[in-house]
Amino acid sequence: MSLLNGITYGLLLFMLSSGLTLIFSMMGILNFAHASFYMLGAYFAYQISTWIGFWPGLLVAPLMVGVVGAAVERYGLRRAHRFGHVAELLFTFGLAFLVEEIVHLIWGKVAVDYRIPVELDGTLFTLFDTSFPIYKGFMMLISVGMLVALYMLLTRTRIGLIIQAALTKPDMVEALGHNVPRIFMLVFGGGTALAGLAGVIGGNAFVTEPGMAAAVGSIVFVVVVVGGLGSLGGAFVASLLIGCIQTFSIALTISITDVFAVIGVTLPEGSQVARLTITQLAPVLPYLLMVGILIFRPRGLMGARES
Amino acid sequence: MNSHVSDAVFRRGRLLLWGGFLALAFALPLAFKSGFLVSLLCQIGIMVVFALSYNMLLGQTGLLSFGHAVYYGMGAFITMHMLNIIGKDGSPLTTALLPLVGGLAGMLAGVVLGYVTTKKAGTTFAMISLGIGELVAACALMFPGFFGGEGGVSGNRVVGKGDLLGFTWGPQVEMYGLIVAWAFLATVAMFALTQTPLGRMANAVRDNPERAEFVGYDTQRVRYLMLILSGFFAGVAGSLTAINYEIVTSETLNAHTSGVVLLMTFVGGIGFFYGPIIGAILITVMQIVVGGMTHAWLLYFGLFFLFMVLMAPGGIASVIAIQRNLWMAGLFGRMVPHYLAVALPVLVLLAGLVGLIEMSYALLAGEGVGAGDTATKVMKMELHLNTPGPWLAAVGVTAVGMALTRWIGGRTRAAWNAALSTLHGDKA
Numbered sequence: 001m002s003l004l005n006g007i008t009y010g011l012l013l014f015m016l017s018s019g020l021t022l023i024f025s026m027m028g029i030l031n032f033a034h035a036s037f038y039m040l041g042a043y044f045a046y047q048i049s050t051w052i053g054f055w056p057g058l059l060v061a062p063l064m065v066g067v068v069g070a071a072v073e074r075y076g077l078r079r080a081h082r083f084g085h086v087a088e089l090l091f092t093f094g095l096a097f098l099v100e101e102i103v104h105l106i107w108g109k110v111a112v113d114y115r116i117p118v119e120l121d122g123t124l125f126t127l128f129d130t131s132f133p134i135y136k137g138f139m140m141l142i143s144v145g146m147l148v149a150l151y152m153l154l155t156r157t158r159i160g161l162i163i164q165a166a167l168t169k170p171d172m173v174e175a176l177g178h179n180v181p182r183i184f185m186l187v188f189g190g191g192t193a194l195a196g197l198a199g200v201i202g203g204n205a206f207v208t209e210p211g212m213a214a215a216v217g218s219i220v221f222v223v224v225v226v227g228g229l230g231s232l233g234g235a236f237v238a239s240l241l242i243g244c245i246q247t248f249s250i251a252l253t254i255s256i257t258d259v260f261a262v263i264g265v266t267l268p269e270g271s272q273v274a275r276l277t278i279t280q281l282a283p284v285l286p287y288l289l290m291v292g293i294l295i296f297r298p299r300g301l302m303g304a305r306e307s
Numbered sequence: 308m309n310s311h312v313s314d315a316v317f318r319r320g321r322l323l324l325w326g327g328f329l330a331l332a333f334a335l336p337l338a339f340k341s342g343f344l345v346s347l348l349c350q351i352g353i354m355v356v357f358a359l360s361y362n363m364l365l366g367q368t369g370l371l372s373f374g375h376a377v378y379y380g381m382g383a384f385i386t387m388h389m390l391n392i393i394g395k396d397g398s399p400l401t402t403a404l405l406p407l408v409g410g411l412a413g414m415l416a417g418v419v420l421g422y423v424t425t426k427k428a429g430t431t432f433a434m435i436s437l438g439i440g441e442l443v444a445a446c447a448l449m450f451p452g453f454f455g456g457e458g459g460v461s462g463n464r465v466v467g468k469g470d471l472l473g474f475t476w477g478p479q480v481e482m483y484g485l486i487v488a489w490a491f492l493a494t495v496a497m498f499a500l501t502q503t504p505l506g507r508m509a510n511a512v513r514d515n516p517e518r519a520e521f522v523g524y525d526t527q528r529v530r531y532l533m534l535i536l537s538g539f540f541a542g543v544a545g546s547l548t549a550i551n552y553e554i555v556t557s558e559t560l561n562a563h564t565s566g567v568v569l570l571m572t573f574v575g576g577i578g579f580f581y582g583p584i585i586g587a588i589l590i591t592v593m594q595i596v597v598g599g600m601t602h603a604w605l606l607y608f609g610l611f612f613l614f615m616v617l618m619a620p621g622g623i624a625s626v627i628a629i630q631r632n633l634w635m636a637g638l639f640g641r642m643v644p645h646y647l648a649v650a651l652p653v654l655v656l657l658a659g660l661v662g663l664i665e666m667s668y669a670l671l672a673g674e675g676v677g678a679g680d681t682a683t684k685v686m687k688m689e690l691h692l693n694t695p696g697p698w699l700a701a702v703g704v705t706a707v708g709m710a711l712t713r714w715i716g717g718r719t720r721a722a723w724n725a726a727l728s729t730l731h732g733d734k735a
Contacts, residue, residue, distance in 0.1 A: 083620040089433060090612075
């Protein structure tokens with residue numbers, strides 16, 4: 001059961017990290033505002049769901065986020081690009097800051113009531129006395145569908161081929177007569193639209209609040225580093241891995257002392273470390289994993305290149 | 308330290324500048340005798356040290372860190388615990404020396420964490436520093452014994468028998484003296500560092516790591532050393548915060564603090580030693596003055612930062628440096644009318660934007676208690692936000708400002724480019 005939950009969460013993470021990875025490997029931009037687009041997706045969907053319902057929002061909200069993303073690329077990043085990578089990074093960093101403030105302004109500082117649609121509210125099946133909600137199944141369906149579509153788009157279509165070519169040899173692609181800046185804009189818009197879609201289906205499964213971008217943002221970065229910068233496959237494996245680690249560790253209530261007792265070591269009673277449970281460790285585990293990966297395999301699980 | 312270094316630090320002009328700064332720092336609170344000013348200056352002094360320590364990484368070594376608050380926070384927490392220990396058993400340390408302890412704590416954190424983070428430069432470093440920052444911030448909530456949980460750790464800076472000179476550091480003015488002394492020492496030390504071989508190598512590693520390796524330097528080692536030293540000064544700054552406010556919460560080492568120091572340093576200008584000082588002063592003053600006037604302060608701050616990134620990526624210091632060059636070349640006078648001409652439409656544009664933002668805030672976020680107030684007071688004018696009048700006016704002012712700025716701004720830019728090309732033409 002935890003496995004299923006973990007996979008659901010992992011797939012959601014992959015929706016975010018795939019966009020981030022695509023943008024990074026293509027433009028060399030680490031988009032700090034990526035999770036902000038995830039948040040925008042959730043809020044747009046909430047707003048649309050209060051007006052015309054959830055289903056139109058599922059389609060419209062990611063598109064809106066994509067348009068916002070493309071505009072940001074066209075009018076902001078392209079300008080910052082002239083000043084180098086640090087300026088680009090800082091631009092997205094400032095953008096994340098700004099988006100959070102604007103969300104505060106429009107939707108307030110507390111969580112909004114963004115709910116799962118009634119049609120999807122219920123139990124899909126029951127396994128070992130725990131029920132699996134329909135909505136989780138729906139999330140998996142959307143994520144997998146999106147994944148397959150993305151794969152097909154990148155490998156089977158003309159535009160996908162051009163994008164792949166532009167990833168490695170942008171000058172050559174430009175020389176062949178393709179408008180590379182426009183491809184960049186499309187990729188950025190597409191990547192942010194994916195993040196928006198993740199927000200639409202993740203916002204009501206978890207909680208839609210101004211802090212959600214910061215909460216997810218750093219985890220997505222961990223995913224990208226662990227998977228290897230610029231590797232889609234690595235991002236996929238790392239997303240599932242971290243999704244599962246997080247869900248499993250939340251479910252476990254044994255303490256560090258118990259863990260060490262299994263291997264025959266008794267920790268001194270009463271120390272703070274010994275009393276920590278795995279659940280309490282849960283927020284730290286992804287970062288520990290990242291540090292471990294960086295020490296032992298600096299290019300990440302499937303990263304092709306150093307740095 | 309070789310004679311070249313002492314030459315550069317203690318050249319006569321520099322000496323005057325340093326002395327002038329010190330005198331000004333001491334004269335300000337004496338001249339105005341205002342409690343508000345003293346606490347503002349205290350905050351500025353701390354932030355100057357913090358921003359300068361950050362620029363040792365970003366400006367000098369080219370390392371964009373998103374987790375600098377870790378070293379600051381470690382310095383603060385260790386200082387607080389030391390303060391409490393001194394209070395309990397009266398150890399020989401005095402409050403005045405605690406920033407040294409905080410600095411060492413920051414340094415130690417740098418030794419441990421820097422080993423992992425400085426393996427890579429560039430984007431990878433940025434991400435790893437972010438991850439490490441989050442890791443430490445998450446740990447802070449897990450160990451309430453050391454980090455004090457939600458409430459933080461507090462203490463009392465008046466401990467022991469007082470110092471050699473009889474200061475107890477209790478009154479804010481004495482505290483301010485302590486901060487100025489430490490900030491001055493730290494600033495001189497950091498400036499001296501830029502003149503040492505290590506400081507120069509850091510620049511080389513920033514500009515051309517490959518070449519630096521060919522010359523025979525280990526770039527990873529240079530980055531590691533710079534991070535450790537930067538951790539020391541960040542620790543000093545953290546320590547001063549702890550002593551100044553007598554409370555440290557886990558907020559001091561989270562991502563927000565790291566973000567603020569990055570913004571300050573960048574806005575001030577990372578290419579110049581004095582850039583972060585300008586940034587720290589400006590942002591702290593804005594934070595307290597503008598923050599006291601409007602709820603939308605963070606929004607303005609974000610917009611201002613994006614504007615700087617897009618328009619003046621060298622920060623305020625670079626803008627000043629260009630003006631100085633123009634002045635030296637006798638071209639400054641030519642630009643003054645253009646600056647004045649463009650200032651007016653920019654002010655109109657700003658007024659329109661501020662009006663729009665403030666009215667939106669009043670309507671949506673709620674000024675104080677009455678969320679969704681439809682009537683608000685902006686500049687003592689009673690505005691009815693449920694009527695289209697004020698909105699149309701604000702949009703109109705913004706549009707006029709924008710059009711005028713485009714029009715006159717274009718001419719200013721042309722004059723500016725002409726002046727710059729004359730300037731560079733003179734040089735060549």
